[in-house]
Amino acid sequence: MLEQPPQRLALMRATLQKFFPWVWMAIVLLLISGYWLLFTVQGGFAFAGLHVHLMQGLAWVMILLFGWMYWGAWDDFREAVDGANWQQAGADLARIRRVIAINLPLGLAVVVIGASGRWWV
Numbered sequence: 001m002l003e004q005p006p007q008r009l010a011l012m013r014a015t016l017q018k019f020f021p022w023v024w025m026a027i028v029l030l031l032i033s034g035y036w037l038l039f040t041v042q043g044g045f046a047f048a049g050l051h052v053h054l055m056q057g058l059a060w061v062m063i064l065l066f067g068w069m070y071w072g073a074w075d076d077f078r079e080a081v082d083g084a085n086w087q088q089a090g091a092d093l094a095r096i097r098r099v100i101a102i103n104l105p106l107g108l109a110v111v112v113i114g115a116s117g118r119w120w121v
């Protein structure tokens with residue numbers, strides 16, 4: 001059964017609070033492993049295929065969008081839930097969802113581009 005708005009929004013706040021540190025960790029690990037591969041194994045940008053440039057570019061788009069959401073809508077959402085301002089919290093959660101709706105397909109596309117690139121560049 002669907003929870004009522006206050007419970008649902010408080011649950012989303014608690015869930016995302018636990019989830020976002022994992023996103024930050026994934027960002028750091030992807031950047032370290034990606035640039036390590038690029039500069040040590042592949043010999044730098046000059047030797048990188050189109051798939052690596054696409055991967056890197058899309059990763060930065062995703063990181064910037066996530067950061068914008070984290071310090072914008074996510075801050076507002078937490079403040080609204082903590083202040084029991086449910087109407088505002090609902091609107092802020094919709095803003096968070098819009099960013100996820102962009103980053104999710106982008107991330108899936110990067111996985112496909114990264115994993116298949118060596119066969120088409």
Ligand code: HEM
Pocket residue numbers: 030031033034035037038042049052055056058059060062107110111112114115116117118
């Ligand atoms: C959303 C973030 C990213 C995802 C999902 C992702 C995914 C992948 C995948 C699935 C592979 C293929 C691994 C394999 O063939 O075994 C790969 C390879 C690679 N990635 Fe990424 N990557 C991301 C970000 C980055 C970034 C920021 C860089 C930095 C330049 C990077 C550089 C590389 C390089 C150099 C390779 C090796 C390509 C090759 O073997 O031809 N990646 N990545």
